Amino acid sequence: MIEVHTGDITKLAVDAIVNAANSTLLGGGGVDGAIHRAAGPELRKYNETLGGCPTGEARISPGFRLPARHVISTVGPVWHGGDRGEEALLERCYRSSFELALANGIRSIAFPAISTGVYGFPKDRAAAIAVKVMCEYAPRFERVIACCFSPEDAARYERELARRCPDRAAG
Numbered sequence: 001m002i003e004v005h006t007g008d009i010t011k012l013a014v015d016a017i018v019n020a021a022n023s024t025l026l027g028g029g030g031v032d033g034a035i036h037r038a039a040g041p042e043l044r045k046y047n048e049t050l051g052g053c054p055t056g057e058a059r060i061s062p063g064f065r066l067p068a069r070h071v072i073s074t075v076g077p078v079w080h081g082g083d084r085g086e087e088a089l090l091e092r093c094y095r096s097s098f099e100l101a102l103a104n105g106i107r108s109i110a111f112p113a114i115s116t117g118v119y120g121f122p123k124d125r126a127a128a129i130a131v132k133v134m135c136e137y138a139p140r141f142e143r144v145i146a147c148c149f150s151p152e153d154a155a156r157y158e159r160e161l162a163r164r165c166p167d168r169a170a171g
């Protein structure tokens with residue numbers, strides 16, 4: 001089941017929230033900053049032991065003070081116009097995050113719109129990639145949540161879901 005939720009991902013009580021991190025995994029702005037603030041300084045301390053993360057891969061940490069039990073940090077591509085493999089890298093972020101979740105027994109997972117803020121990935125193309133991979137993995141989870149920060153972003157995901165994944169349970 002895929003749900004589209006509008007709001008702050010740090011409030012979601014799920015097995016894992018996904019963070020749109022940078023390759024240091026030590027925090028930043030946007031959703032990354034919000035997750036680090038809500039998790040507390042323990043998240044940064046823990047992530048210091050992970051040694052960073054290349055673009056397209058994912059790493060898992062405890063949720064610390066978050067309602068979510070884990071944070072899965074993935075590093076999205078910076079948009080450079082589309083001819084530097086950005087679409088394939090963004091798809092890898094979603095796949096890496098889902099695979100890490102499965103390997104850790106996670107049953108409910110929420111994603112922000114990776115790379116669509118500071119990293120400048122076009123939102124429609126990003127939503128198409130996100131929804132494609134979500135539809136593929138959703139049968140192996142109890143809940144897959146696309147957490148959108150604005151109603152416009154949520155409408156974009158709803159449109160994409162209706163187009164690509166018409167038989168999903170309503171969320």
Ligand code: AR6
Pocket residue numbers: 007008009010020021022027028029030031032033034076112113114115116117118119120121147148149153
């Ligand atoms: N909950 C859900 N979504 C959010 C939240 C939130 N609390 N806050 C922002 N968004 P961005 P990126 C949405 O810029 O493009 C950081 O500095 C936001 O509206 O957070 O992958 C990292 O350290 C947008 O749709 O991530 C990296 O350096 C989406 O989250 C860099 O930014 C992603 O926007 C990563 O850039």
